[in-house]
Amino acid sequence: MSHGNHWVGGNRIELLENGEEFFPRVFDAIRAAEREVIVETFILFEDKVGLGLHAALREAAQRGAKVDLMIDGFGSPDLSREFIEGLTSVGVKVRVFDPGHRFMGQRLNVFRRMHRKIVVVDGERAFVGGINYSADHLLDFGPKAKQDWAVELAGPIVAEIHQFVLRAIAVGGKGAGWFRRRLKQAPSVRQLTAGEADAMFVTRDNRRHTNDIERHYRAAIRAARERIVIANAYFFPGYRLIKELRRAARRGVDVRLILQGEPDMPIVKTAASMLYHHLLHAGVRIYEYCDRPLHGKVALMDDRWSTVGSSNLDPLSLSLNLEANVVVRDKAFNEVLWKRMDQLMQESCKRIETTDLASEWSGWRLVRSFFIFHFLRWYPAWLDRLPRHVPRLTPAEATDLAERQKNEKNSDNTGGATPTEAA
Missing domain, CATH: 3.30.870.10 (Endonuclease Chain A)
Incomplete structure (x- = not known):
């Protein structure tokens, strides 16, 4: 089946x-x-x-x-x-x-x-x-x-x-x-x-369904016309997903990411922050959840498409681990999820602005971010070569x-x- x-x-x-x-x-x-x-x-x-x-x-x-x-x-x-x-x-x-x-x-x-x-x-x-x-x-x-x-x-x-x-x-x-x-x-x-x-x-496995979850994310992002909200604990996706998010923001979609502000592993925030420059300058809004460690993996697009599951948007989940998500097409469920995400952004998150990056983004960090961003083009293929x-x-x-x-x-x-x- x-x-x-x-x-x-x-x-x-x-x-x-x-x-x-x-x-x-x-x-x-x-x-x-x-x-x-x-x-x-x-x-x-x-x-x-x-x-x-x-x-x-x-x-x-x-x-x-x-x-x-x-x-x-x-x-x-x-x-x-x-x-x-x-x-x-x-x-x-x-x-x-x-x-x-x-x-x-x-x-x-x-x-x-x-x-x-x-x-x-x-x-x-x-x-x-x-x-x-x-x-x-x-x-x-x-x-x-x-x-x-x-x-x-x-x-x-x-x-x-x-x-x-x-x-x-x-x-x-x-x-x-x-x-x-x-x-x-x-x-x-x-x-x-x-x-x-x-x-x-x-699901995602290492045989027949190696990129199904990421593929559904990208298709939903391409189809979005009004709103994209992604709350994901470990955010370091491949180049194609980042590109779709940037394109969506540039065509006028309200694109919001809810990421870890108080991570359980500091490297998680460091990795995600390397992408902030590219996302913010394309018009993507970034919110860091600051109450506790964020472990969720949920998203919604417009007023009907939603997903909840185990898959992070990082190399382990997208290229190595066995994962399972449910994708939902239902306006009522989407509205429930949107209300939860909106409350989270308003009450428990800090919105990251480009001015917040000014003091941190030295010339070296910009260069490093550039290379990390383009590294994302290739890592899925590299990881796929692991035994x-x-x-x-x-x-x-x-x-x-x-x-x-x-x-x-x-x-x-x-x-x-x-x-x-x-x-």
């Missing part, structure tokens, strides 16, 4: 902001599952949020639902044996995407990560977005709490998302026969009509726990970190 190439009508889509809205909705949906729960996430930490997911998955599995959890070996490296066995002992299938050992305390499996955040319950209800399962997505985490969004979906688009996550498990080792058997349990698309929104499920290893999807219960215990004991003696084999 192909995905990401056509609109699917008849959907209900609700925007969820931060962990306060997202986690209760997801955990309640999992607890209400009758047949099946599938979760994919980049980060799962063993904190109060991770333990909340753990409890909901156990409850669903104990009631007889088939429960599959896929985590990334780089993003979720330190889950304890007790955490994993608490799931597998009740029948939850825990799979690790590309687990890897550490070398001198460092994780080496950095590139081509499984960065998606997807939940599908009973083939009828889905969640897609940028929110991981960690306490730093809750406001009570403090100044470093992340600002982010996800969507809850009901309707025919869920069938496509369901097939996608089932196929991801099958490709990881279960095979085509398993995929067909599980797919038979999916409800009919006709039974799932739930609303009026058109939706498209768009395209076949990612391993390893059942957690099949990992060598004895070796893990040995490594954990060594870690206790040395103060180092534990490897990721059983995580």
Whole structure:
């Protein structure tokens, strides 16, 4: 089945902001599952949020639902044996995407990560977005709490998302026969009509869909006539996307970027700021979100097109990671997202003006910015040459726990970190 190439009508889509809205909705949906729960996430930490997911998955599995959890070996490296066995002992299938050992305390499996955040319950209800399962997505985490969004979906688009996550498990080792058997349990698309929104499920991988998300962004930017708002945590896109934004601003479109002002990693702001000169002088408005670290990946164009998902606009997301976005064509949803973005810009952002750059932009910085800007022409092709290893999807219960215990004991003696084999 192909995905990401056509609109699917008849959907209900609700925007969820931060962990306060997202986690209760997801955990309640999992607890209400009758047949099946599938979760994919980049980060799962063993904190109060991770333990909340753990409890909901156990409850669903104990009631007889088939429960599959896929985590990334780089993003979720330190889950304890007790955490994993608490799931597998009740029948939850825990799979690790590309687990890897550490070398001198460092994780080496950095590139081509499984960065998606997807939940599908009973083939009828889905969640897609940028929110991981960690306490730093809750406001009570403090100044470093992340600002982010996800969507809850009901309707025919869920069938496509369901097939996608089932196929991801099958490709990881279960095979085509398993995929067909599980797919038979999916409800009919006709039974799932739930609303009026058109939706498209768009993913990025390293085989057939290497640039689908970026391609949809660029097409929407080209088609925009009135308004473009992009809120993105890690902004360092390719040359073609930057060129489309500049062209849109020059033809009179109100183009606004919401970027990190209080980044979780300083290099993020440094990289994005290297593009400010080129964007501002083309008429693009830049807002830095200053309340907390921005982790969102959302955008809207004019009054109907919107997207929410896991994909940043940086080299990792656009050229290496496995990502998933939902693209929405619906005026009501667009209006909800616009109100959230407008409130963010008015209450929590600092607008960057060209005069703000005057004192910083020495001749050397201008030269450096020029070369960085033109570097963007080439980096997608360079990154594409990195090895395209076949990612391993390893059942957690099949990992060598004895070796893990040995490594954990060594870690206790040395103060180092534990490897990721059983995580």
